[in-house]
Amino acid sequence: MSRDLGSFRESYDRAVLRRADLAAEPIEQFERWWDEWLSVPRRDATACVLATASSTGVPSARWVLCKGWDASGFEIYTNRESRKAHDLRANARAALVFGWLDDDHQVRVEGPVTEIDDATADAYWASRPRGSQLGGWASDQSEVLSGRDELEQHRAEAVERFGGDDDSGPPVPRPPYWGGYRIGIDRMEFWQGRPDRLHDRFSYSRSTDGWTIDRLSP
Numbered sequence: 001m002s003r004d005l006g007s008f009r010e011s012y013d014r015a016v017l018r019r020a021d022l023a024a025e026p027i028e029q030f031e032r033w034w035d036e037w038l039s040v041p042r043r044d045a046t047a048c049v050l051a052t053a054s055s056t057g058v059p060s061a062r063w064v065l066c067k068g069w070d071a072s073g074f075e076i077y078t079n080r081e082s083r084k085a086h087d088l089r090a091n092a093r094a095a096l097v098f099g100w101l102d103d104d105h106q107v108r109v110e111g112p113v114t115e116i117d118d119a120t121a122d123a124y125w126a127s128r129p130r131g132s133q134l135g136g137w138a139s140d141q142s143e144v145l146s147g148r149d150e151l152e153q154h155r156a157e158a159v160e161r162f163g164g165d166d167d168s169g170p171p172v173p174r175p176p177y178w179g180g181y182r183i184g185i186d187r188m189e190f191w192q193g194r195p196d197r198l199h200d201r202f203s204y205s206r207s208t209d210g211w212t213i214d215r216l217s218p
């Protein structure tokens, strides 16, 4: 296994991104790249990295699945008692990064975070497989466990409480601590890998009358 990390080099020569190619709205540009990304099957196609910061400015980042987007932002679902949720309570701003590396694409999103309303969270919760729902009840996300056994025990309790783990069982309600967040869009950036590290970067920043688009140095 090579530890000569300097020898791992990619050449980014698949495409270019010109100002004239850009959509007027960042979400429209996102959708163009999303369609390209999905032109072949992808594992965890909607995965992105969510970065938050605590009240004292300590950053942390983790993968999450994006469950929807529109001009108002990007939706993610999680445990509202988790570390990320504590961060968001103290500092309701976040960044998301989509790393569509097989396309030489990176998309960055930054903006204010709001909680997704209960009706929308209920609808998404109801669409999840029963096993995931029971897992949601079993996990005190981000808390320390004494061991795997404790987690399995929590799951067994949830199975017992909600009528079994067979899909034909009664509906599993959404836990009060489980819900969604919308990462709003103040800024988005599209990065297209180019040869010799002369990549194309364009940022969209929200301004009073729409979006300001800038080309950034790579």
Ligand SMILES: Cc1cc2nc3c(=O)[nH]c(=O)nc-3n(C[C@H](O)[C@H](O)[C@H](O)COP(=O)(O)O)c2cc1C
Pocket (backbone or CB within 6 Å): 044, 047, 060, 061, 062, 063, 064, 065, 066, 076, 077, 078, 079, 082, 083, 084, 085, 141, 142
């Ligand atoms: C591909 C992938 C997708 C994930 N999707 C989610 C998700 O949608 N929601 C979630 O709460 N955790 C998700 N996780 C787990 C998180 O990365 C993380 O471990 C968890 O949310 C706890 O993070 P926290 O302690 O910083 O709050 C995912 C992990 C991976 C690797």
